Amino acid sequence: MTDALLSAKGLRVHYHTRRGPVRAVDAVSFDLLPGESLGIVGETGCGKSTLGKAILGLLPPRTKVEGSLRFRGQELVRLAPAAFRRLRGEELALIFQDPMTRLDPLMTIREHFVETLRAHDRKLSEDAAADRAAKVLRSMGIPETRLEHYPHEFSGGMRQRIMIAMAVVLRPKLLVADEPTTSLDVIVEAQILEILEALRRSYGMSLLLITHNLGVVAEVCDRVGVMYAGKLVEIGPIADVFRRPIHPYTQGLLASTIHMGTTELRSIDGMPPSLLAPPPACRFHPRCTFARDVCRAEEPEKVEFRPGHVAACHFGRDFL
Amino acid sequence: MARGHSLLAYAITRLVLAVPMLVVLLTAVFMILRVLPGDPILALWGGRTPPEAVVEDARRELGLDQPPWVQYGSYMTGVFSGRLGTSIGELYRGQSVWAVISDKLPATIELAIGSMIVASLVGIVTGVVAGSRRDTWIDVGIRLYGTIVWVIPIFWLGLIFQLVFGVWLGWLPPHGRWTGTDIPPQVTGLFTVDALLAGDLSRFGKAVAHLVLPCLTLGLVLSGFFTKTVRASMLKTVTADYSEAARARGVPERRVVARHAFRNALVPVVTVLGLQFAILFAGAVLTERTFSIEGIGQLLLNSITSKDMTMIQGVVVVYAAIIVAISLVVDILGAMIDPRIRL
Amino acid sequence: MLDVRDLQVHFPVKMSAIQAVGRALVRQIRRGRTDETPVRPVVHAVDGVSFALGPGEILGLVGESGCGKTTTARAVLRLLAPTSGRILFEGTDLASLSEEAMRGIRPRMQIVFQDPHAALNPAMTIGQAIQDPLLIHREVAAAEAKEATFRVMEEVGLSPPEDLFDKYPADLSGGQKQRAVIARAIILRPSLIVADEPVAMLDMSVRARILELLLDLKARHGLTYLFITHDLATAKFVCDRIAIMYLGRIVETGPAAEIFREPKHPYTKALIAAVPVPEPGRPRAQALPRGEVPDAIRPPRGCRFHPRCPVALPTCGWEGRDFVDYLEDRRLNPETARVDETRIGRPTAWTASGLVVHRAARPDLAKLEEAVRSVLALAPAPLREAVTEIDVSAGEVAVRFREPEPLEPRPVAGRSVECLLY
Numbered sequence A: 001m002t003d004a005l006l007s008a009k010g011l012r013v014h015y016h017t018r019r020g021p022v023r024a025v026d027a028v029s030f031d032l033l034p035g036e037s038l039g040i041v042g043e044t045g046c047g048k049s050t051l052g053k054a055i056l057g058l059l060p061p062r063t064k065v066e067g068s069l070r071f072r073g074q075e076l077v078r079l080a081p082a083a084f085r086r087l088r089g090e091e092l093a094l095i096f097q098d099p100m101t102r103l104d105p106l107m108t109i110r111e112h113f114v115e116t117l118r119a120h121d122r123k124l125s126e127d128a129a130a131d132r133a134a135k136v137l138r139s140m141g142i143p144e145t146r147l148e149h150y151p152h153e154f155s156g157g158m159r160q161r162i163m164i165a166m167a168v169v170l171r172p173k174l175l176v177a178d179e180p181t182t183s184l185d186v187i188v189e190a191q192i193l194e195i196l197e198a199l200r201r202s203y204g205m206s207l208l209l210i211t212h213n214l215g216v217v218a219e220v221c222d223r224v225g226v227m228y229a230g231k232l233v234e235i236g237p238i239a240d241v242f243r244r245p246i247h248p249y250t251q252g253l254l255a256s257t258i259h260m261g262t263t264e265l266r267s268i269d270g271m272p273p274s275l276l277a278p279p280p281a282c283r284f285h286p287r288c289t290f291a292r293d294v295c296r297a298e299e300p301e302k303v304e305f306r307p308g309h310v311a312a313c314h315f316g317r318d319f320l
Numbered sequence B: 001m002a003r004g005h006s007l008l009a010y011a012i013t014r015l016v017l018a019v020p021m022l023v024v025l026l027t028a029v030f031m032i033l034r035v036l037p038g039d040p041i042l043a044l045w046g047g048r049t050p051p052e053a054v055v056e057d058a059r060r061e062l063g064l065d066q067p068p069w070v071q072y073g074s075y076m077t078g079v080f081s082g083r084l085g086t087s088i089g090e091l092y093r094g095q096s097v098w099a100v101i102s103d104k105l106p107a108t109i110e111l112a113i114g115s116m117i118v119a120s121l122v123g124i125v126t127g128v129v130a131g132s133r134r135d136t137w138i139d140v141g142i143r144l145y146g147t148i149v150w151v152i153p154i155f156w157l158g159l160i161f162q163l164v165f166g167v168w169l170g171w172l173p174p175h176g177r178w179t180g181t182d183i184p185p186q187v188t189g190l191f192t193v194d195a196l197l198a199g200d201l202s203r204f205g206k207a208v209a210h211l212v213l214p215c216l217t218l219g220l221v222l223s224g225f226f227t228k229t230v231r232a233s234m235l236k237t238v239t240a241d242y243s244e245a246a247r248a249r250g251v252p253e254r255r256v257v258a259r260h261a262f263r264n265a266l267v268p269v270v271t272v273l274g275l276q277f278a279i280l281f282a283g284a285v286l287t288e289r290t291f292s293i294e295g296i297g298q299l300l301l302n303s304i305t306s307k308d309m310t311m312i313q314g315v316v317v318v319y320a321a322i323i324v325a326i327s328l329v330v331d332i333l334g335a336m337i338d339p340r341i342r343l
Numbered sequence C: 001m002l003d004v005r006d007l008q009v010h011f012p013v014k015m016s017a018i019q020a021v022g023r024a025l026v027r028q029i030r031r032g033r034t035d036e037t038p039v040r041p042v043v044h045a046v047d048g049v050s051f052a053l054g055p056g057e058i059l060g061l062v063g064e065s066g067c068g069k070t071t072t073a074r075a076v077l078r079l080l081a082p083t084s085g086r087i088l089f090e091g092t093d094l095a096s097l098s099e100e101a102m103r104g105i106r107p108r109m110q111i112v113f114q115d116p117h118a119a120l121n122p123a124m125t126i127g128q129a130i131q132d133p134l135l136i137h138r139e140v141a142a143a144e145a146k147e148a149t150f151r152v153m154e155e156v157g158l159s160p161p162e163d164l165f166d167k168y169p170a171d172l173s174g175g176q177k178q179r180a181v182i183a184r185a186i187i188l189r190p191s192l193i194v195a196d197e198p199v200a201m202l203d204m205s206v207r208a209r210i211l212e213l214l215l216d217l218k219a220r221h222g223l224t225y226l227f228i229t230h231d232l233a234t235a236k237f238v239c240d241r242i243a244i245m246y247l248g249r250i251v252e253t254g255p256a257a258e259i260f261r262e263p264k265h266p267y268t269k270a271l272i273a274a275v276p277v278p279e280p281g282r283p284r285a286q287a288l289p290r291g292e293v294p295d296a297i298r299p300p301r302g303c304r305f306h307p308r309c310p311v312a313l314p315t316c317g318w319e320g321r322d323f324v325d326y327l328e329d330r331r332l333n334p335e336t337a338r339v340d341e342t343r344i345g346r347p348t349a350w351t352a353s354g355l356v357v358h359r360a361a362r363p364d365l366a367k368l369e370e371a372v373r374s375v376l377a378l379a380p381a382p383l384r385e386a387v388t389e390i391d392v393s394a395g396e397v398a399v400r401f402r403e404p405e406p407l408e409p410r411p412v413a414g415r416s417v418e419c420l421l422y
């Protein structure tokens, strides 16, 4: 097996709030291989974005991060801020859901690029930086004449292209994309996904794609992880997880997703718990139709039910 | 141009629009001073019957015996050609209103601009520091400063400064505008500028020295408000989406604060700054009193007590012009910072 | 039941006084040499939309953001005044009705908004919010209102109603809030419900239940829905008929099953093909339309989809701007960019004005004309063939395009399509 590019072991992220710690990511473990694309799916508030921010070291001050997160062998948990800053943009990149607000409205696109490139290479001249910017932008279908424009002069899809161009201009090894197409229309979404795919192929970059859209994951990812209430409840090759889901939550999520082939409506009863006081043992038990006493008493172990297909459910075997 | 970021086109348009704005304001002044409260002369005397001669003077000088549109016409042409009439009060009777005002105006302008510099420097620096270090002891300290300074009376702070720096330490002249024979040759009337124009640094130093205490007093009192506004604005912009995105690209925190957070925080602040500058002219009255500076704030107060109708009108017209100028500068500053409001 | 004819809604573009004056000045200086800066720009949000809705039917208005779905809905409810057109609702034309007369109609038509959090007043309890329309429109006694409120709350699944009646919106989940919004909408027993993206803001696991509720209520009360969504999968499942909107026009409308089985309009085809499907291994959509939905302030001439249409014809509405866009595209390739820089000039040097695009060339008109011809020869066929003449006179080179063929909805295979292919 190749060495993992990114490897999380028992990663925990607890936000500090007045009402106590919010356990947004709890004992999450996974490996991400070079050049691979891994999807992370789950409903609102399950901790997907938190996971992404933890990888980039962008959590708010006073957030408790525990466990291990190794990137190319380097431990990211408690990495010195200056070292982390250098990794960001150069090795690790992040793009966000809402391209409309992610660009500074007072700066031209050129200034954005120059700033980014100069942050990693102080000796780079402004013209050289602009040249590199023009090249990446062109590859995303934006002519260089638009470098001098301000963000408000671009449409949503264009802005997301610019964000991606800026994220990959330094050829990072890992791109974390947090709902990159959620606020875009389907045609533009498809265009953006195509760009992400092409980048991964041509740069050999790994992609961690965070989304709640199962269709997007199915189109782009090799593997997928399912999060529920801060836990990674299932992870495995895309075809296995989608066609033969093991965890009852994954089953419910797939069944309740409305897609072009939907013929009957299904849903999961109840709603996700508060992460201030998540249910003990299996966090899904209050909503799980298969729950039994053991689910309320003991936290299920992660078990590899098929090669590379891991789930955390006491009765996983029953669903094989 | 159609793409929407021509600063020049914006500035020119704004300049053109300043003219109707001035006309509207001047008309408002005319209405308030002459038309609305009935007979302005009697109103000034507050119910008591003024001496016959005074009423006559005023009537003639202001043309009150004529129909309103004739008054309005001559008022407007007068204002735009710099003829503001002659004083009818005891202090300056018979003197040209414009001459009196232009004698006093520079003092107030120096005070106002000086205080504004103090207020914005102090306010912006403290606000940025506090806003980017939320809930640290430094933030708590600055918030405390903002509140205290905001409630301190100008008199009191002015007196303390006079006492400490002027009398005990003797570092700075405690009060009064610079007078005497060695003032720089008059060009603009602003001593600082005139000294620089004459290329005389020692006199410039002296002019500044006279300004320090009054400007510090008024500036510090006003800075409290700036501190609070800038801090509140910074709190939003340091955690804004674009700031977070910049961090994600590895932009150093200092630059995120200085470029993204700070400049975006300025957008709402500039408008407030302009408003404050206008209000500052009111605050200047108190400061002029405390430091016995003969500015137009004092002049306005004196004209009211001496029932000098033409002088009051002249000062208010000047205020109107100043407000138009400030709003022009503020709008153009705003457009310089924010490309979205350009043309 | 609802019959909308040639509905138009135009909004003036918001701008500051300075911008308004400035634009007028710039325009004055340029003397109409360009159609780029209309003095009083309007957004053509809805531009000639017609559809009919029978009792008990669910019509889906489907399209990308900004295509005019919500505006159409709001105009139907007279939440905004249409610029022109007719809105016949149960025999009355709402388009010209006074606000007062509308009050009598309002109880018959209700809306369910996209954002349940914003639709409920945080200072009102759930019960108060739901019974509010009853108290306003029917003037019933308090006790009676409460009873009716309990009944609808049960009906929408807000139970037990006694407990929830006095709760505030903040205490409810998103799904529950949406139920409350639906309860408020049906308490007056309306005949038409406009549902504007009713599940878009909800989590996947809750969506199905809300949709189920809507379908259930329809069956029980014989409701009619105008269902607005950008999610094709939801539209496919819920709607009897759908109308696909693009940039203020309906481009295709007909039975949902038919359209999804075999879309006819090139835009509908592209839209359906682009929807990601949670089915690993399925091949990705090929040949996506380029670019994005253009600005509704100056919608493209002719067929509004023509700049993006993969199968466009020379008659689809090509105009001056498209030539400038084509020059922009050539900038993406360093090779052609370099050639154009010297021979054609920057795209911004060209001024588009309606069907014409022109550029002044002082020294050498012939060379410029020659360059334009060679660049056009490489242009996509529909654009190239739409050029009627290249005019060299008065110190400038002008490229002229043909008038677009008039477009109108035509019946095609059991539906109506607005496209020159048919």
Ligand SMILES: Nc1ncnc2c1ncn2[C@@H]1O[C@H](COP(=O)(O)OP(=O)(O)OP(=O)(O)O)[C@@H](O)[C@H]1O
Binding pocket: A015, A016, A017, A022, A024, A042, A043, A044, A045, A046, A047, A048, A049, A050, A051, A060, A212, A275
């Ligand atoms: N800065 C913060 N302080 C405290 N709690 C936070 C903070 N950011 C997020 N949370 C909480 O952490 C949990 C996980 O949030 P996160 O944003 O990671 O979820 P998500 O899966 O990305 O959701 P979505 O799909 O809505 O984007 C939520 O309960 C959220 O309220």
Ligand code: SF4
Binding pocket: A247, A248, A249, A282, A283, A284, A285, A286, A288, A289, A290, A291, A292, A295, A300, A312, A313, A314, A315, A316
């Ligand atoms: S462990 Fe029990 S409660 Fe949890 S998912 Fe499995 S069966 Fe359901």
Ligand code: SF4
Binding pocket: C265, C266, C267, C303, C304, C305, C306, C307, C309, C310, C311, C312, C313, C316, C418, C419, C420, C421
């Ligand atoms: S009319 Fe039809 S073929 Fe022509 S551009 Fe429009 S959609 Fe394409």
Ligand SMILES: [Mg+2]
Binding pocket: A048, A049, A050, A178, A179
């Ligand atoms: Mg998120």
